[in-house]
Amino acid sequence: MFQAAVHLVARALLAIALLTSQSLGASEAPQPKGSLVIIGGALRSDNAAVWERMVQLAGGKGARIAVFASASANPDKAGKALVERFNHYGAKAFFVPVATHLAGTDYQAAADDPALAASVRSASGAFFAGGDQGRITRALRRADGSNTRMLDALWEMYRRGGLIAGTSAGAAIMSSTMFGHPKTVLATLKLGLDDGKEITPGLGFIGEDVFIDQHLLVRGRFARMVPAMLKKGYKIGLGVDENTAIVVGPNREVEVIGYRGALLVDLSKAVAQYGPLHVSNVRLSYLDNGDRFSLASQSFTPSPDKAENRIDPAKPYYREPLFSADILGNSTVVDLMARLIDSDQPEAIGLSFDSAHGIQPDLGFEFKLTRTGESVGYMSALTEQYSVYKLRLDIRPIVVQRPLYQYRQADTVAASASDASRADAAR
Template sequence: MWPVAGSVALAVSLLTAAPASAADLPASKGSLVIIGGALRPDNAAVWERIVQLAGGKGARIAIFASASANPEKAGAALVERLNKYGANAFFVPVAVRLTGTDYQVAADDAELAKAVRGAGGAYFAGGDQARITRALRRPDGSNTRVLDALWDMYRRGGVIAGTSAGAAIMSSTMFGHPKPVLATLKLGLTDGQEITQGLGFIGDDVFVDQHLLVRGRFARMLPAMLQKGYKLGLGIDENTAMVVGPNREVEVLGYKGALVVDLSGANAKQGTFNVSNVRLSYLDNGDRFNIASHSFTPAPDKADGRLDPARPYYREPLFSADILGNSTVVDLMGKLIDSDQPEAIGLTLDSAHAVQPDLGFEFRFSRTGESVGYMSATTEAYSVYNVRLDIRPIVVKRPLYQYK
């Protein structure tokens, strides 16, 4: 056994408790709960779903705080929180920043791997996603015993949940330490630095990003997906989760929603970032999307709320000067789908002191024959499916404005 410090030793001692039996777990492949970050302690819908998918009350859930700057503190808080929702969680002391341990030795410890394999689920905390992959892969890139145990647990029917950095690792490619969103559009991405290898639990065909709407990150997904050859991307917002079941059905759960980015018909030009015919869909709480069939199912409160294009609510031109602002893209998509306007325009540009200050981008959203919108019968929330997006570079003239 590797040396441990303080409460970590207590956590390791708890590993000897009886894990959930195989009979208590689903027979099929497991589920993922992909959380966009900033998951509130009172978001019962998400926390309870994690416990349910792990086996219900008393389910053993392995807590990985590997991404955290203070793994011991973060791990203890998450154990306490999940236990309040009925789990029997335990801390897994595999983290680069965990004092008093050798994370490489811990990640290949047979006893620890056995405990993870026997659990009903695992939860990855937020922080720096590169610390997760560093902790769970050997220097030669091969899987450690603990990572293999996670895969065994997942394939057997367990649940793997993760927030923020813990969501980023779900795809086989993830963002590492990228530039801000607008700078990414201007300068592109360097493979191995700004984009790097994730753990790939969702499969090799789907790209995942997080903190999506609050930070305008939907735009940075596009160059990453184009560079790595992805046709489908899922981006999840804060305090919200995507629950991906064994049949690859995605359900949105929580405060806000998720974007589906479809590049199957997109066309990108060489040189400065320029892409056309991207399809965007916004999934609100309770909506479902099937990865295999690309089919959408609105939440029950929207089932009878399909919008009639002949009866639009918005009748004025639709424009935003800051398309990367907090939730601006969803606001504009919702207005477009319930409008008599054929398109909506959003811009993004930088300060005069930024890199390439004369370069900005136009985001042109338009309805097509496949565009559909729904409105909730109980709230004013929209679900918007299959809106076309074209992004073109623009020249920004200086000064932008003058005083009268």
């Protein structure tokens, strides 16, 4: 009887231990001691600021960096080129042959190979190339969704203090949700997103609370971040432009380095309506090269060349109405934000609509940017580039009158004459 009781107690204690372990979950695992370098794509080989920072964060000269070209259509070629580029900047990089498109290999066996996993676990950094982000998650997760040995090794290296970096597709995997194969930006605003196909699980290195997107300004993707974040419940999103990186340290401070910058999308106070995208009170910020943002305190720090050059609302540079007929154009939204923060205008309007042959051609969208009491801007004394924090953004669907009629001078003259006649009659 006594032995049976002891056995029952032992089983109960084991069950409690297992339940406690499961309740902690990945979200309550120890905060990683490593850093992330998240690149918006199209990283040039001569962008020394980004390459050198990756090598530095991986331990400096001689750092062992594992190169994953899993997203590439030609992993062998892309992997070798990246190894050569990292070594040019002082690392000792090596190619990891885990890729769905790597000829002559079994990617599933490679991802669970103990020796390969050990080589990555003992490295001080890992880099993910661009391509198709779905190939990365397919290569590093088993069919049942569990982690392969290789993915566990990456997490162990990152938690220990190593670097996880990636460009384009390698940036998309950094959040727990990523875009898979979505529609165009405008079609996404009209029709929404299919969870499980257009948005899919990422690897989540940045945590559960931040959404990541890439190629942001060049492709006007800031707008598609909003419906994705609303659908999955994100409050904060970071979109990174091409040839640019955000560095995220273990203290959760974000620094922008590279050619352009990143957009911070804040939905913490946003209100959305059902149907085509209709959302108000979004906060939109543009972080330029050298700027910092704390994910912990939600505070901004401008780059040193801007810190003493805060925009004075009483001395605006721009003094005309601000409008764009194509808010999704290359860098248009940032240009409009910069002009608004240094303007005598309270708001700026941008439109987006499709051709007559597009999806729902009569449906377009108005994007209204507004300065608020929280809005602040800085301009670099060296480059005249702006940083813009906390503009309000409202997006609403609008009707685009079809067909679009040609402007005729005669109509204007006739309308003016009619107005004059009515004025005379009123006298």
